[in-house]
Amino acid sequence: MxxxxxxxxxxxxxxxxxxxxxxxxxxxxxxxxxxxxxxxxxxxxxxxxxxxxxxxxxxxxxxxxxxxxxxxxxxxxxxxxxxxxxxxxxxxxxxxxxxxxxxxxxxxxxxxxxxxxxxxxxxxxxNPAERLLHLKNERDAFMRRLELTWAGPFKLLDIHVALCQEIGEARNEWLRKRRRRAKDIAVVDVVTRLHGRTVQVAGEVQALLRNGFADGAMSRWRTMHELTVTAMLIAERGPDVAERYIAHVSADSIKAARQYQRYASVLQHRPISAREQKRLDALAVDLERNYGKPFLNDYGWAADTLGNPNPTFFSIEAAVDLDHLRPYFKLASNTVHAGAKGTFFRLGILGDGDGILAGASNVGLQEAGRLAALSLAQITTVLLLIHPNTDSIIWSRVLSSLSSKIEKQFVRVQRRIEREERQRRKGET
Structure with missing residues (x-):
């Protein structure tokens, strides 16, 4: 071109x-x-x-x-x-x-x-077929090499995701049947939904890894981490927090409606009717009356249990002792936002390379792969330990061990790639 x-x-x-x-x-x-x-x-x-x-x-x-x-x-x-x-x-x-x-x-x-x-x-x-044929052939060859290089950790991650999905389905059915009238049914409802979302996002991580998009996979792991942290706090703090989380759907809707109303004319959309606006205003008053003024803030559902009128994700993360993963969260955030760090540092570039990565790469997949396995094991364990029994304790240990194996496999492959690259560069000098 x-x-x-x-x-x-x-x-x-x-x-x-x-x-x-x-x-x-x-x-x-x-x-x-x-x-x-x-x-x-x-x-x-x-x-x-x-x-x-x-x-x-x-x-x-x-x-x-x-x-x-x-x-x-x-x-x-x-x-x-x-x-x-x-x-x-x-x-x-x-x-x-x-x-x-x-x-x-x-x-x-x-x-x-x-x-x-x-x-x-x-x-x-x-003639799009003629134009794209060369790119398709290159892409197919790259995918074959990528799959061959990362076959070991990919297979283990596949097993891990499938197992967590099976556990989630079985545990969801068991808990809902046994806890149908229990006070903590709200906890079961929220955590099972968060677990389902996490399994789904894990599938997105798998797809991005298998296509060589390390930075994209890392950004999706960030979502898995957020879901896991949220599930942990709700499971730990109980029904009141779970109910507040469910009620916060309305708070999020009110905020979204206000943003829509502000930009409707610019977007050439029909504004919210006066009747609907009146209903939303009344709903905001009810929420504030029932849960307090901070409830309408972002993460306002956690304000009361944390004793913080304006909680953030980081304060929730610290409350469940997962703040040690914050450096990885920041790394993932760099891949999402338009900051300088995320622009000049890409996981898909090996070492201190100064190239511009505009496509797929066969390196840097280890971070998202191992972290996805970790977060999926964590949130599945949260689900397993809601009214734990012998089976749930055993399976939580299985998931922890499997997650560790996946981490070792991903790191091993990345180190081999780095070693081969050093040898290649040494041979060129």
Whole structure:
């Protein structure tokens, strides 16, 4: 694609200069003035611009006429209706001519851009199979190499995710049947839902890892960590916190509605009706009355149990003793946001490389892989230990051991890649 740009630029320059010449040609400029002058005399010359342009050329070719401020204009009867036409020019006509040239050039530029853009898009969409075949072949070959390199940890992670999903399904059914009328059914409801989301996100992590997107996988692990931390606090603090978490759905909806209302006109969407706005305002009053003013804040569901009117995720993380994972959370945040660190440091670039990573890579997968296994084991253990029994304790130990094995496998493969890269560079020197 880049090799075609100079050619396209040259063609655009040629088209632009051609339009510029046509719009600034003296006969064309004078013809525009004459059309306006004829209109002032009740003659519509716009339909006969070619005839008027030829007449303008004749005027310019006769210096004795062109130098006069007033002259007779020789036009066909079909233009003038048989009337004699005398033209008088003054300084304002020149000013209008200059404005007209500027407007015409701007319009011509837009037309040229539109034409070239349309042509470029048509070329891009022409024969897509041929255009994409090379990329597809490269991608398929990369995927085969990636799968072969990381086969061991990928397989273990597959087993881990499948096992956690099976445990989640069985545990959800068992708990809901046994705790249907229990006071802590809200805890069961929230934790099982959070667990289900975590398993789903783990699948997204797997897909990103298998496609060589380490940074994307790390960003999705961050979500797994947030879900795990939330589940831990709710399971630990009990039904009251679980019920507040469920009620916070309304607080989140109110905040979303207010943001929508603020930007609805800019987005050209229909604003929230006065009736719906009144209902949301009443709902906010009820929530504040029932749970306190801090409840409407982000993470307001945790305000009371933490004794903090404005809790953050980090304060929840510290309350469940998972703040030691904060450096990894920050690393994952760098991959999500547009900060300098995330721009210049990418997990998919090996070592201190200064390259620009615009696609997949076969390195850096170990962080998201091992952390995903850890978080999934943690939240599944939370679920298992809601009313624990012998089976749940055994399976929680199994998950911990399996998570450790997965971590070792991912780290081992990454170290092998780094060792091979060092040997390759040493051989080149």
């Amino acid at each position: 880049p090799t075609k740009r100079p050619h396209a630029a040259a063609k655009f320059h040629h088209a632009y200069m051609s339009a510029l010449r046509s719009q600034t040609e003296p006969a064309h400029v004078l013809a525009n003035i004459l059309v306006q002058k004829l209109r002032e005399q009740g003659i519509d010359g716009s339909k006969h611009f070619d005839i008027i342009e030829r007449a303008a050329g004749r005027v310019l070719a006769a210096p004795s006429v062109a130098e006069q401020s007033s002259f007779d204009l020789d036009l066909d009867d079909e233009v003038t209706g048989g009337r004699d036409v005398n033209i008088h020019l003054d300084s304002t006509d020149l000013e209008r001519a200059i404005e007209g040239i500027t407007t015409a050039i701007e319009a011509a530029s837009r037309d040229i851009y539109d034409s070239f853009s349309t042509t470029a898009l048509q070329n891009v969409l022409k």
